[in-house]
Amino acid sequence: MKKEMSEHSDSQLDVLFLNELREIYGAEKQQLIVLPLLKKAASSLKLRNVLASHLDDTSEHIRRLETIFGLLNQPAEIREPETIFGITREAEQVIATTVQDTATRDAGLIVAAQKLEHYEITSYGSLATHARTLEHDEIEELLELSLYEEKESDDLLTALAENYINTEASRE
Numbered sequence: 642m643k644k645e646m647s648e649h650s651d652s653q654l655d656v657l658f659l660n661e662l663r664e665i666y667g668a669e670k671q672q673l674i675v676l677p678l679l680k681k682a683a684s685s686l687k688l689r690n691v692l693a694s695h696l697d698d699t700s701e702h703i704r705r706l707e708t709i710f711g712l713l714n715q716p717a718e719i720r721e722p723e724t725i726f727g728i729t730r731e732a733e734q735v736i737a738t739t740v741q742d743t744a745t746r747d748a749g750l751i752v753a754a755q756k757l758e759h760y761e762i763t764s765y766g767s768l769a770t771h772a773r774t775l776e777h778d779e780i781e782e783l784l785e786l787s788l789y790e791e792k793e794s795d796d797l798l799t800a801l802a803e804n805y806i807n808t809e810a811s812r813e
């Protein structure tokens with residue numbers, strides 16, 4: 642049976658949930674900056690395509706989070722995504738220390754892109770669990786959708802690394 646929202650409204654888990662939503666919202670927005678940077682630096686067409694489709698997903702994930710804030714009657718606010726700032730600096734280091742148009746650079750960019758994905762998978766996984774506990778059924782469904790898409794992008798990056806780029810990079 643669905644409990645009344647008010648029963649949870651002041652719980653510590655509600656506060657944590659909202660803060661985590663603000664953090665992933667900030668992380669998704671920062672990826673609108675990082676993903677084009679990675680895409681521009683990549684030489685493999687396949688990698689550029691995976692990054693472009695992750696960028697499209699990111700815009701959708703941002704819209705979904707804004708829907709969630711609306712369902713919670715909360716303003717869509719960001720929390721500074723410190724982890725994503727760190728991964729951005731790591732990606733810049735990869736670009737600074739590798740040669741343009743090499744599979745080695747692409748291999749490094751995939752590492753950075755997968756760090757982003759794993760952060761998102763962890764965040765959406767935890768948020769979906771918390772939404773279930775708080776009985777926010779509709780919100781849980783939206784979070785599960787984004788979680789699924791993040792996992793799909795991550796699998797594509799793994800396949801790309803295993804099937805092509807790491808082999809090429811080992812020959813450079």
Ligand SMILES: [Fe+2]
Pocket residue numbers: 669698699702761787791
């Ligand atoms: Fe995302």
